[in-house]
Amino acid sequence: MSETFVDLGFVDAPSGVLVLGMAGGIDHWRAPGRPLSTRAGVAASSGGGRLREWLCEAVAVPAADDRRLRVRASTSPSPFDEEPTIATLEIGLGLPWPGTADRSVPVPLGDLPVDRCGMVVGDATGLDAWTGMADEPADGLADVSYWGRYADDAHARFGGERITRYGVDGPRGWLDLPVAEAVARAAELDAWRDRFHGKGFMVSIDKHTDFHRFRRAGRHHPLHVGAIEVGGCRVLGIEWDQGDHSIRHRGERGAGRVHPVTLEAGEAGEMVMRWTIPPYDFDDE
Incomplete structure (x- = not known):
């Protein structure tokens, strides 16, 4: 049976190099000295x-530098809640498949784990600016x-709007506050919790870094995919459902939970990069 793909959006790669990488470590690549x-x-x-x-792990490939590059995915049911999750990620690279290469044989590029913090697809030079x-x-x-056990009590006292997400109500809170005001408001909530309730109530401050912006951009997408601009380039970020990740991908590379990345010939004769994540198999337990 052939796979059915859905469009996730597009990216661009003006440097001619495209990267699929672990979102939790994109900013750490520059630390050892080479961006x-x-x-x-x-x-x-x-x-x-x-x-x-x-x-930090990533796969890099050559890509066309003068056009949008389409990103698609096929899905399989999550073992956590049976909602669709990405089974194959496919990125059109805008370059012709080499005429002398066998189109029926995928070219292996290595493998990648699913990062609990999400994955990023984008231009290599643009991602140097990732925060x-x-x-x-x-x-x-x-x-x-x-959010938590005393969220209704907190709402009655402090207010805050519902921050909706796909399929769920989401927590309450405030968006787009100056950092100093956000820190002060979170401290007020923490002090109220410690004074009256103790455990059972959580508060989070999310600064508008690129890491948070891609997660926020994907809140209303069924596959948790969001597009943002980084370093002047359009980048796609993919966040994983934490329950699905804990069941299907737990342990990541340390547990051998890695998935192959290949170059293949697409339907139009252009090169595509594919990352294939097998459906969860309960017989493997």
């Missing part, structure tokens, strides 16, 4: 390959959210 774009450029110059530095969880937001803003 992601340098490493990715070397891999792409030889046709593509996997990059790894400590817990991660510990960075400061360029716009100086942050979101505050709260």
